[in-house]
Every structure is written in structure tokens, then in C-alpha cells.
Amino acid sequence: MSGLVVSGVLVALGFPLAQENVAEIEQVKANLYVITGGGGNTAALVADDGVVLVDTKNPGWGSAILDKVQTVTDKPITHIINTHTHGDHVGSNIDFSLPVEVVAHANTKSNMEKMEAFQSASGQRYLPSRTYDDRLTLLDGNDQIDLYHFGAGHTSGDTIVVFSGLGVAHTGDLFAWKGVPYIDVNNGGSGVQYPKTLLTAADSIPGVDMVIPGHSPVMTWDDFREFGEFNRDFLTSVERGKAAGKTAAETAASLDLPARYANYAMSRGTLTSAEDNATKIYAELDR
Numbered sequence: 042m043s044g045l046v047v048s049g050v051l052v053a054l055g056f057p058l059a060q061e062n063v064a065e066i067e068q069v070k071a072n073l074y075v076i077t078g079g080g081g082n083t084a085a086l087v088a089d090d091g092v093v094l095v096d097t098k099n100p101g102w103g104s105a106i107l108d109k110v111q112t113v114t115d116k117p118i119t120h121i122i123n124t125h126t127h128g129d130h131v132g133s134n135i136d137f138s139l140p141v142e143v144v145a146h147a148n149t150k151s152n153m154e155k156m157e158a159f160q161s162a163s164g165q166r167y168l169p170s171r172t173y174d175d176r177l178t179l180l181d182g183n184d185q186i187d188l189y190h191f192g193a194g195h196t197s198g199d200t201i202v203v204f205s206g207l208g209v210a211h212t213g214d215l216f217a218w219k220g221v222p223y224i225d226v227n228n229g230g231s232g233v234q235y236p237k238t239l240l241t242a243a244d245s246i247p248g249v250d251m252v253i254p255g256h257s258p259v260m261t262w263d264d265f266r267e268f269g270e271f272n273r274d275f276l277t278s279v280e281r282g283k284a285a286g287k288t289a290a291e292t293a294a295s296l297d298l299p300a301r302y303a304n305y306a307m308s309r310g311t312l313t314s315a316e317d318n319a320t321k322i323y324a325e326l327d328r
């Protein structure tokens with residue numbers, strides 16, 4: 042109650058109210074939903090025994106996620122799968138009631154252990170309690186979820202979460218948008234391995250038709266495969282530029298990519314650009 046009074050005073054004095062975090066929810070297929078806003082896309086599978094979340098957005102978005110989950114079910118959150126270590130995907134792990142099983146790739150657990158949010162005794166309880174290396178199956182029947190890791194890409198610990206009973210995958214930021222990806226070399230990301238990781242996934246994972254990307258509206262598995270091909274062609278073009286003696290900047294300015302990628306963004310704000318990625322690939326090729 043005192044909070045309301047304080048807010049009232051601030052409003053009276055002309056200060057804006059703190060913006061409340063509000064997410065949006067949309068049904069993807071059957072008992073699977075995507076919750077948008079506040080960072081990376083969150084998926085929510087309403088399984089028999091509870092709700093499985095994939096990713097938890099930026100810090101402070103736990104109650105916004107829970108508010109939307111509770112519009113479709115009153116079951117508790119039983120699992121959180123973190124696709125990778127970034128704060129806009131693991132940031133609100135600590136908001137959820139225990140017990141909750143946190144699942145991630147082993148490398149993502151190692152990366153998360155370095156994050157400020159998971160240093161305290163209470164924060165450590167939200168680190169992954171279950172990890173895997175190549176493949177892990179959770180739940181069964183229509184609720185079956187398969188986690189896949191095919192190598193480095195966006196980070197060293199990217200998981201593709203497949204809702205096998207539904208034919209839907211959440212790709213995290215391994216596939217965040219149609220455009221140059223962010224390669225987090227400090228967390229083990231690799232521009233050289235990235236295309237192979239994507240195309241191996243496209244060739245190996247059966248039965249998926251819909252994709253929840255890390256930061257874009259729902260797309261198709263063909264879009265995911267095309268993104269792998271884009272990264273393959275980008276890498277080939279960069280390797281060619283380097284072999285021809287061009288600088289990374291010159292190479293990035295003269296990429297000869299097929300016309301079918303005309304709708305791919307060559308930069309993403311200040312986060313990344315073709316030149317950033319060419320520079321990272323040059324450095325990797327020189328190692």
C-alpha cells in the first residue's frame with residue numbers, strides 16, 4: 042500500500058511512474074506458447090505436470106512472464122531451459138519459485154557461473170542443475186522435448202530446443218533474426234564453426250516445421266536452413282576476401298552474396314555488423 046502512496050506523490054510532483062514490465066503471449070501450436078517482450082523470446086509448454094519455460098528474458102521480467110503463463114494455465118513452472126548464457130535469456134531465472142529444474146548445455150552452465158547474477162548463494166540455486174553435451178530428452182509422449190547441441194556458434198553452449206510432439210523448435214540466438222548474427226567470442230562463439238553448426242542441425246533434426254527464433258516472430262524450418270546457408274556463404278566470401286589480401290573492412294564492404302539474401306540485415310544496431318563478423322572470422326582464421 043505504501044508503494045501506491047509513494048507513486049501517487051511522485052505523480053503529483055510530475056515524476057513519471059516506473060514503467061511496468063508487460064509481456065505478450067501468443068499460441069504457437071496446441072499447448073505451446075511464445076511470450077514476447079523484455080529480451081529474448083520465451084517459450085512456454087504447458088505439459089501434463091507443469092510448465093516448461095525456455096529462456097527468462099532480462100532481469101525483472103519473471104512476474105511479467107508468470108502473468109502471461111497464468112492466462113493459459115494454473116500449473117506451476119517445473120522446468121527452465123536456458124538456450125545460452127546471455128542476460129536477456131537467463132536474466133529472470135531468479136524470479137521463479139523453487140523447486141524448478143534449470144537445464145542447459147554444460148558450456149552454458151560454465152558461462153553462467155561467471156555472471157554476476159549467479160554469484161550469491163541464492164543466485165547459485167538458479168544455475169543449471171541438469172546439463173548435457175550433445176543431446177538430452179526431457180518428458181515423454183506429446184510433451185517430449187529434445188535438446189540438441191551441434192558445436193559453437195553464437196556462444197559455446199547454444200541449445201536448440203525441439204518440442205518433438207509438436208514439430209516446433211526454439212533456436213535461441215543461434216538463429217535470432219534474418220541478418221548477420223552476433224558472435225560472442227568471449228563466451229566461446231565462433232564465426233568459423235557457426236555455419237556448420239547450423240547446417241548440421243538443419244540436416245539432423247527431424248520433423249520440425251516451425252521455429253521460434255531468439256528475437257524474431259515465428260518462422261519456418263526452411264528459414265532456419267536458409268540462415269545456415271547465409272552464414273556458410275558469408276564465411277566463404279570472407280575467406281575469399283582474406284585470401285585476396287583485403288582487410289576485414291574491405292571484405293565486408295565487398296561481399297558478393299546471392300540475391301536471395303537481399304532481405305538479410307547487414308547490421309544490428311551497435312551490437313554487430315558484417316564488418317564486426319568479418320573481423321572476428323579473420324582473427325579466428327589467424328589463430
Ligand SMILES: [Zn+2]
Nearest residue numbers: 125127195214
Ligand atoms: Zn544471445
